[in-house]
Structure formats: C-alpha cells, structure tokens
Amino acid sequence: xxxxxxxxxxxxxxxxxxxxxxxxxxxxxxxxxxxxxxxxxxxxxxxxxxxxxxxxxxxxxxxxxxxxxxxxxxxxxxxxxxxxxxxxxxxxxxxxxxxxxxxxxxxxxxxxxxxxxxxxxxxxxxxxxxxxxxxxxxxxxxxxxxxxxxxxxxxxxxxxxxxxxxxxxxxxxxxxx
Amino acid sequence: xxxxxxxxxxxxxxxxxxxxxxxxxxxxxxxxxxxxxxxxxxxxxxxxxxxxxxxxxxxxxxxxxxxxxxxxxxxxxxxxxxxxxxxxxxxxxxxxxxxxxxxxxxxxxxxxxxxxxxxxxxxxxxxxxxxxxxxxxxxxxxxxxxxxxxxxxxxxxxxxxxxxxxxxxxxxxxxxxxxxxxxxxxxxxxxxxxxxxxxxxxxxxxxxxxxxxxxxxxxxxxxxxxxxxxxxxxxxxxxxxxxxxxxxxxx
Numbered sequence: 001x002x003x004x005x006x007x008x009x010x011x012x013x014x015x016x017x018x019x020x021x022x023x024x025x026x027x028x029x030x031x032x033x034x035x036x037x038x039x040x041x042x043x044x045x046x047x048x049x050x051x052x053x054x055x056x057x058x059x060x061x062x063x064x065x066x067x068x069x070x071x072x073x074x075x076x077x078x079x080x081x082x083x084x085x086x087x088x089x090x091x092x093x094x095x096x097x098x099x100x101x102x103x104x105x106x107x108x109x110x111x112x113x114x115x116x117x118x119x120x121x122x123x124x125x126x127x128x129x130x131x132x133x134x135x136x137x138x139x140x141x142x143x144x145x146x147x148x149x150x151x152x153x154x155x156x157x158x159x160x161x162x163x164x165x166x167x168x169x170x171x172x173x174x175x176x177x
Numbered sequence: 178x179x180x181x182x183x184x185x186x187x188x189x190x191x192x193x194x195x196x197x198x199x200x201x202x203x204x205x206x207x208x209x210x211x212x213x214x215x216x217x218x219x220x221x222x223x224x225x226x227x228x229x230x231x232x233x234x235x236x237x238x239x240x241x242x243x244x245x246x247x248x249x250x251x252x253x254x255x256x257x258x259x260x261x262x263x264x265x266x267x268x269x270x271x272x273x274x275x276x277x278x279x280x281x282x283x284x285x286x287x288x289x290x291x292x293x294x295x296x297x298x299x300x301x302x303x304x305x306x307x308x309x310x311x312x313x314x315x316x317x318x319x320x321x322x323x324x325x326x327x328x329x330x331x332x333x334x335x336x337x338x339x340x341x342x343x344x345x346x347x348x349x350x351x352x353x354x355x356x357x358x359x360x361x362x363x364x365x366x367x368x369x370x371x372x373x374x375x376x377x378x379x380x381x382x383x384x385x386x387x388x389x390x391x392x393x394x395x396x397x398x399x400x401x402x403x404x405x406x407x408x409x410x411x412x413x414x415x416x417x418x419x420x421x422x423x424x425x426x427x428x
Contacts, residue, residue: 011307018247022239036243043247112234119235133195134230140197159191166226
C-alpha cells in the first residue's frame, strides 16, 4: 500500500473510532492511565497492521486490536504482580448508602457509580461483551468477530453477564430501597 | 425450530430483547411470551438494567491529551517523508510514537520542499479537515465568548481573540486545543450559514509587519492575518470575501 493511501485510510477509517477505542480500553483496564497506554499502543499496532485491514469495518477492526493489546498488556502485568485487582470482595466495591426511592435510583450519580463498579467487578469476558453491546452498540456478529468466539457464545455471555450484574445490584439495593 | 423445547425458547430471551433474532424466531418467542409470565417479568427486568446502563457514567470520551497525542503526531513527522513506526515511543515521546500521519501528512507530502508559508497553509487545511472528519470540533462547546476564551487560559501561552459575531452571521460554536507545526494553537469554531469555519491562532512571539495572506487549497479558502504577535488563520469552504468579513471583524 502506498504511503499516502495508507495515511488517508488511517485518518478516515480508523482514527474516528478513538472514543470507542478508549471506552473499551477503559472498561477492560478499569483505569485511566492504563487505558491511555493501551490505546496509544493499539494505534501504533493498527498503523503497522494496516495492510491487513479490509477497508470495510474500521471500528470492529480497531476494537479487536484494542482488545488484543489489552490482553497482551495484562499478561505482562500479571507476570509482574501476579494478583489481579478483581480479587477484592464485592462489598468493598460498593458505597454504603441508605434510603433511596426507585425513581431516584435511575437518576443519581451514585447509581451510575454503582452500576459502573458492578460492571467492573465482572470477569473480563462478560465485561467486554457487555461493553461492546450496551455501550458501543456493536452487533452480535461484530462482537463475535472482535472477541474471537462464536455468536452463540456472545449470546450466552450477554445473558450471563446481565444476570450477574442484576444480582450484584439487587443485593446492593434490596435492603435499602 | 418449531419443536423447540421450553428450555431452548427461554434462551431466546436475550437475543429477542436485543433485536438479534431472525423474524421467524421472533414470532415464536412472542407466542411463547404471551403464556409465560416468567419471561415477561425477565424482559421487564432487562429493560430496567438497560436503563441503568444508559447513563453517561459508563461512557468515557478519549481524554484531550490522548486525542492530541494521536492527532498531533503527524505534525512532528511532516519533515520526514516516512513514518518511523519502530521508534520506541516511551523514549521518543508520545507524539513521535504514534506515527499516525493522518490526513495532514498526506496533504503535506508534496514534491520538492514547500515554503514555510505554504506548508503552514497545508497544515491549516489539514487541521480543518481533521476537525471535521474526526468529529472532534470542540474541547469546549459554547456560543459564549466568556466561556470559550477563559478555557484557553493555561492551555496556550497567549489570550486568543474570541468574539461574539452572531450579529454578523458568524455564530461561535466553541473551541479546542490544536497543534499547528508542533505548537499549541487555539482553534475557534464559527458557523456561517451551514459552513464550518476554523480560526487557528497562535503566538509567534514576534510582531510581524506582514499583512494579510490569502490562499486556496484543496477547495478550501484561507485568509491569514496578524493581530500583534498572534497569527490568525481562517479556513473554510466559504468564499474569500466572507472570510475577509470575519477577518476584519476579529481584528
């Protein structure tokens, strides 16, 4: 591919998905700085692999790279520190709070914070599937392509991930509502 | 799928909820739904969960720093005619690392060595295109000059010229930090009828006697002028006369 062509494809098809890339990296790494590093790294990879890009679906292609970058980053990190953050108990993740009405639940910032924490506490395969579906509005097929699993697995991960989320949030709110 | 087991049909709940079922399976599931209070309840619960996930709390736009690193990297590379993707970015700094030439690079690439002025114009056009294509027009979106102007404090080393010119048809939309030739520049976005105008301003550090410059590139018109040490480039697909009106109004 000629240099100029490469640059313009990159600018037009890949760079516009920066927000989506960051969102996914942030959801996977659960940390701002790591997400930035992962995205930077992913863009370098994307540029160097651009010859393998079919030219069709830049978002799916880029997000698959972001995901792979995250996994290799995590591997390196785990070698260094062995323990993963998700070992904290779920109770630690939730702020204690008393009376709230169901109406207030949807609106409040705390609620979003709690949903965020609940999502963050899910195992990574459920987390990534939910982020791609609910936040990035990718189709089952696109998610299957990004995460490298069959569509049936995407479907069951969504179902399972949602159940886990609901259980976490219900446990959290039941006593207080 | 006509002889579907009840267990199997329950598995359709999520894809049904997500609108990912084939039509025939949707019909099948809807028939089931009429007689299955459990599934109705489950659907309502899923709806509730989805509402919880719809807030902005789970959505993160890329931070401005990251965006700038990625967008501005082309500026550092423009002197060289190839991209050095093997640089160790941790050492050479973030901008060099990304080695994303972006469209700007593509435009800047020209035979021979362009004069400083025309290469500046090229950067302005690529900055304009970048802002339109990447849907990143603003870091601060406001029609109020008193909101936009102070936003730049601490972000650029001068006080940019920001004016409310709505009475003349130029509606201020917002501003963002951009990079022109590796220097931080204030980019102000105005709208005139349906046309988007980028006004790039940066501090050259010298008071330059040069007057107005005009240029046309890739179908865009550019007008440059100096306000003290501040160089102002106006770029849009508007014609030069209209850009002149804006240039005069800003002065």
